[in-house]
Amino acid sequence: MSKNAIKFQEDSWSTVESATVATTPRMGGKKVQRTYSVCSVPSKKFVAKWLTVATVAENSTSPLVEAIDGKYHLTGQGVTELLQELLDGMDIDFSETNIISNFNRFINKQIGRFNSKYGVSNDNIIDFAMTLVVLVNNNRDQLTRVSSVPVPQVKATKGSIDLSVL
Amino acid sequence: MEDYAQHKQTLFDQEVKDIESRLEHVPAKYPNFNGGIAEDEPFQVVNFKWKKRRATLGDNHLSWDEYKWKHRFVPAMKVHNPRYEEYLPPAIPPEQIAKDNAMIAEGIATSKYKYRAKKKGQPSCTIYTNTRMYGKR
Numbered sequence: 582m583s584k585n586a587i588k589f590q591e592d593s594w595s596t597v598e599s600a601t602v603a604t605t606p607r608m609g610g611k612k613v614q615r616t617y618s619v620c621s622v623p624s625k626k627f628v629a630k631w632l633t634v635a636t637v638a639e640n641s642t643s644p645l646v647e648a649i650d651g652k653y654h655l656t657g658q659g660v661t662e663l664l665q666e667l668l669d670g671m672d673i674d675f676s677e678t679n680i681i682s683n684f685n686r687f688i689n690k691q692i693g694r695f696n697s698k699y700g701v702s703n704d705n706i707i708d709f710a711m712t713l714v715v716l717v718n719n720n721r722d723q724l725t726r727v728s729s730v731p732v733p734q735v736k737a738t739k740g741s742i743d744l745s746v747l
Numbered sequence: 748m749e750d751y752a753q754h755k756q757t758l759f760d761q762e763v764k765d766i767e768s769r770l771e772h773v774p775a776k777y778p779n780f781n782g783g784i785a786e787d788e789p790f791q792v793v794n795f796k797w798k799k800r801r802a803t804l805g806d807n808h809l810s811w812d813e814y815k816w817k818h819r820f821v822p823a824m825k826v827h828n829p830r831y832e833e834y835l836p837p838a839i840p841p842e843q844i845a846k847d848n849a850m851i852a853e854g855i856a857t858s859k860y861k862y863r864a865k866k867k868g869q870p871s872c873t874i875y876t877n878t879r880m881y882g883k884r
Binding site: 589625626628629630632633636637643644645 | 755
């Protein structure tokens with residue numbers, strides 16, 4: 582299978598056929614590759630925006646993220662903007678899925694990474710963009726899988742109902 | 748309050764624009780990224796160029812928020828605070844320092860061993876005062 586490189590368009594989202602995305606989940610660890618038959622690629626603006634959120638010191642100045650008990654969460658504005666951008670770019674409404682919790686985890690991890698000693702190295706920034714691609718595509722795949730696969734029949738558990746009370 | 752939120756948003760937008768201008772596509776520099784594309788293939792790999800910023804102006808023209816924004820990556824500097832002066836050891840007065848220096852100079856000048864400096868061609872001379880330990884010298 583031929584591999585296609587991902588290129589971020591300036592303002593618009595795009596799709597790449599049979600793309601392989603490599604990320605490094607742990608610093609200094611092994612690369613993990615994922616292949617998508619159709620890969621959604623966010624716009625450069627989208628990447629820049631969330632990169633800003635992750636790199637701003639203490640994140641107190643970013644209106645999209647707030648720190649509660651040492652963990653970062655998307656604010657109401659952040660959630661609205663994210664869902665709207667995903668709806669505009671991918672034409673998928675993620676509002677009923679768990680993308681927000683996934684995104685919160687992603688943001689926490691990336692903020693920690695960018696605050697480390699070699700935080701804003703090129704490799705980290707590339708990895709940030711690639712992880713964002715993976716996050717978006719995994720959530721899309723999950724959504725399509727859930728809606729296409731029928732709900733499995735669950736067998737009844739052991740035990741009997743006492744009907745004597747009736 | 749609203750003004751502050753607006754101001755925050757403006758600063759954030761400004762930073763997004765700045766970072767966006769620094770993200771670049773360059774020809775494959777990292778063949779291992781993007782799923783191991785070979786170097787000779789004409790694909791492009793995403794690379795974000797992170798330029799260093801240069802301070803061209805002082806900070807006097809900035810507001811407190813702008814100052815904080817400009818120095819957000821710079822660790823806090825230690826500043827002398829007169830509030831904590833009472834916890835510091837008392838400073839030695841300059842007269843005392845001058846007196847001590849004079850005494851030291853006098854001691855050197857009137858030293859018993861002042862002529863026993865190293866002569867030309869001789870190894871350096873070590874002066875031992877503890878005769879009990881080292882014998883007479």
